[in-house]
Amino acid sequence: MPMTLKELADACNARIQGGDSSVLIDAVADIGSAATGQVTQLISGRYAKYIKGSAASACFVAEDFAVADVPQSMALLITKDPELSFIKAIGLLHPERAYLPGIAPQAVLENDVSLGGGVFVGPYAVIGGQACIGDGTAILAGSYIGSRVKIGKNCRIYPYAVIYDDVVIGDNVIIHSGAIIGADGFGYKFRDNRHVKVPQVGNVIIEDNVEIGANTCVDRGALGSTTLGMGSKIDNLVQIGHNNKIGRHVIMCGQVGVSGSCKIGDYAILAGSAGVADHVNIGQGAVVMARAGVAGDVPAKTQVFGSPAKDKRVAYKEQVALAKLPELLKKVKWLEERLQHLEKSDRDAGS
Known part of the structure; x- marks a missing residue:
């Protein structure tokens, strides 16, 4: 949504230096490709070389960041945190698609479904019996919501996501396409030369402000619940096994795999392709580095690397x-x- 530079600066708590405050800003771009009418950001001296030749109409910079060779046509938007201000500008100039309340005629709603105010249900979405959908939530085309599922307010379930029976989802949760929430955990007992399936009768509980990437799988608990704590962000192609207890504000990057019955503390980070064995505890604020194989507990606020994973300083020396x-x-x-x-x-x- 286009706006004047002054309107953008006011909305992002930025001070204008130079340029024309009445110029119209209609998009954001990186500093290497930004054109007239666009706003960019400069947060590192490594990219300062691009500013001299930039055609951007405005650039977010930090209060204490010295910038040379600024084009005369460019305004600096000086702010305490240029990254957060730039994120806000993205949201203002490129707002997410809004879905008007309503139920598409092709959608299928079973008995006793409860829909809050302002809910959107897209074509060919299926919502099972006794499901409860909170105010302002959008269930997009082709997604499947099982029986007795509870979804909070202002959530977005993208096309072809699958949410099995009895899953509980908080407010402001985003689940991307192809994600499967609540499938059976991988549990078998070997008897009489065959694998006997252990019934998985638990569920998944997802707290507020969680985002789950495309084609990620979160298995239901065998008996209790698999839980994802408030504010945690799960990338695409992640596997979270049954009965895991994921803390608050945890980051899991692409292709992470977590076996069953693990506990991951608040603010922990699991980098890309890390693998975690079952019944492992990862402490608060710990970092499991990319492609690490974790077979034992990781203390809080430590960083581990390698396979088997060990303290990164030891692993680097090796x-x-x-x-x-x-x-x-x-x-x-x-x-x-x-x-x-x-x-x-x-x-x-x-x-």
């Missing part, structure tokens, strides 16, 4: 040592040959 191994083997071989030569010389001298 990586450095491994890099030196070929040269070390050459030296060992040379020393062996030298020793054999000396031994032969001694034998020849003795004879």
Whole structure:
């Protein structure tokens, strides 16, 4: 939604320096490609070289950030936190699509479904019996909501997401396309030369302000609940096994896999492709680095790396040592040959 530079600055708590406060801003862009009528940001000296040739009409910068070679046509938007101000500008200039309340004629709602005010249900969405959908929530085309599911206010369920029976979802939750919430956990007992399935009769509980990426799977508890704490953000292609207890404001990056019955503390970060064995505790604020394989508990506020994962300082030293191994083997071989030569010389001298 276009607005004047002054309107944008006021909305983002920024002070204008230079430029034309009446110029119309209609989009955001990165500093390397921004054009006239667009706003950008500069938060690192590494990108300062781009500002001289930039055609952007405005640029967010921090209060204490010195900027040289600013084009005459560019206004600086000076703010305490340019990244947050830029995020707000994105929301103002590129608002999310709004869905008017209503139920598409192609949608299927079973018996005793409860819909709050302002709910949107898209074409071919299915909502099971006794489900409860909170005010302002949008259930988009082709998504499936099982029986007795409870979804809070202002949630967005993207097309073809699947939410199994009895799942409980808080307010302001986003679930992207292809995500599956509440499928059976992977539980079997081996008896009489075959795998006997353990019935999975628990559910999933997702607290407020959680976002779950596309094609991510969150398994239901075997008996109790799999829980995702308030404010946690789960990337695409993540597997969360049954009975996990995920804390508040946890980050899980793409292709993370967490086996069953783990506890992950508040503010923990699991980087891309990290794998966690079952019954592991990861402490508050811990960081599991990319591709780490976690087989044991991780203390709070530590960083682990490698497979098996260990303190990153130890793991890095091992990586450095491994890099030196070929040269070390050459030296060992040379020393062996030298020793054999000396031994032969001694034998020849003795004879």
